[in-house]
Amino acid sequence: MKLVPLGDRVVLKQLEAEETTKSGIVLPGQAQEKPQQAEVIAVGPGGVVDGKEVKMEVAVGDKVIYSKYSGTEVKLDNEEYIIVKQSDILAIVK
């Protein structure tokens, strides 16, 4: 089973292990909007979303910083995913 996102949505898998990496990324806790690093698992087709043309700019395998505030958590086959709109992705980590 796999998740095929609609429109401008992107399926992410959180990179939890890296939070403890020595020289890696550390994300400070925030009350309402918790930034997160994650890997892109699946990317929606984009196109016209809410009357506006959206071009997808992330690709499967990208490591990204996203704002968890409006994402939705889903468990599939005992794996946890987060589904966000591309506009909730702030930056790609290269």
Added chain:
Amino acid sequence: MKLVPLGDRVVLKQLEAEETTKSGIVLPGQAQEKPQQAEVIAVGPGGVVDGKEVKMEVAVGDKVIYSKYSGTEVKLDNEEYIIVKQSDILAIVK
């Protein structure tokens, strides 16, 4: 009797049994926005909705993850349905 949705609305039937399937989908509870897996029962015609062209991208029989937050529950002939806008459907499960 059957429900014929208007505009960009989609009639869903919740897949409750699968929540306990061993290697299936488990959906964690959330206070305000409870993601759900459901089967598509009927799909509106799309077209111009609130001044914006909407193309329907789900089909009858699709299994989908939706955000229950703005859906409406309806009982017809003792069956329960949920009517959502297509934009409340996050992903198709394949």
Added chain:
Amino acid sequence: MKLVPLGDRVVLKQLEAEETTKSGIVLPGQAQEKPQQAEVIAVGPGGVVDGKEVKMEVAVGDKVIYSKYSGTEVKLDNEEYIIVKQSDILAIVK
């Protein structure tokens, strides 16, 4: 006397009796948004409403499921009606 709705508004008459019909439609109570079944009594002309072209898709006599949340109740000649915008109608029951 009759009600002639403006713009994208629709005059409905609630089908209360059917709530107790054995194999009919039963609508669960909800705190803020109470879905309802009703018959269409009169349909506005549509056209440009709030700067957006609206095409009317329901007809007099249709049985519809609507979201009562933003409707307005009116009594005329001792009959009670509800006036809603077409976008508050979720589905036609056929």
Added chain:
Amino acid sequence: MKLVPLGDRVVLKQLEAEETTKSGIVLPGQAQEKPQQAEVIAVGPGGVVDGKEVKMEVAVGDKVIYSKYSGTEVKLDNEEYIIVKQSDILAIVK
């Protein structure tokens, strides 16, 4: 002295007497949005309002049902009027 409304505004005079007419219109009280029957006294020119073309669809002398929620009460020469936007008028009573 008379009121000449601007844009899509309409000057109404409430028909209070009819609330007690036997087979007339009875308007149930509502906490936040109180529907009302009134006669149209003056109609603005319409045109481009808030960037959107508005065509006036009510005429002086029409009896209308309006939603009082955003109207403004004004007293002129000891007569009370209500000024509403045309979009606050729900239906014409014929």
Added chain:
Amino acid sequence: MKLVPLGDRVVLKQLEAEETTKSGIVLPGQAQEKPQQAEVIAVGPGGVVDGKEVKMEVAVGDKVIYSKYSGTEVKLDNEEYIIVKQSDILAIVK
């Protein structure tokens, strides 16, 4: 010194004396939105305001009914003025 309003703004001078005129205009107090009669002192040039073309429809010397809700009071040379957007003016009194 004089006030030259920008965009769709209008400088008004409140007509306070008339509130006690016998057969004049009496404006009932309201908690949040207090309608007012005033004279137009200066009119902005209109044009494109917030991306929308606005044509000014009031002229210096007009007596108008406005909604005080979003106006701003200013004192210049010991005279008090109110600066409103034209869309806060409901009607001209003729």
Added chain:
Amino acid sequence: MKLVPLGDRVVLKQLEAEETTKSGIVLPGQAQEKPQQAEVIAVGPGGVVDGKEVKMEVAVGDKVIYSKYSGTEVKLDNEEYIIVKQSDILAIVK
């Protein structure tokens, strides 16, 4: 060091002394939205801001009345400035 505003932003310097001038401008205190007189120090280039064409209509040296509600205070070289959007400027004082 100087501030070069972006888009439709304007750098202002508050004219505090004039508040006590005998026949000058006196600005009454308001709880949420405090009108202010200020001198224009720098003007952004305008252009397309939030998808809308904005033409700058104030010039360096203008004395203006602005609504302080959404402005931002900045100190540079021990001078205090306020940065506002042009739409927060209500009128020019001439």
Added chain:
Amino acid sequence: MKLVPLGDRVVLKQLEAEETTKSGIVLPGQAQEKPQQAEVIAVGPGGVVDGKEVKMEVAVGDKVIYSKYSGTEVKLDNEEYIIVKQSDILAIVK
């Protein structure tokens, strides 16, 4: 590792030391919206963001005043960054 911002986003690095510089920039504390001086580290490509064409007007190395209100803090390789939308940048300091 480096952060590559998407759309109209800009990666900033706060200039904390300058807050204590004698004749430099001092930023007063505010409860909800805390203006900040920072250096631009990376600039997104701009383009169509939320259906609107955005042209990037800041460059790497610019010192800017921004409104921290909607920015997101991220730590990468023990360095702290802030990711903002370009519209949250008020002015360039030259």
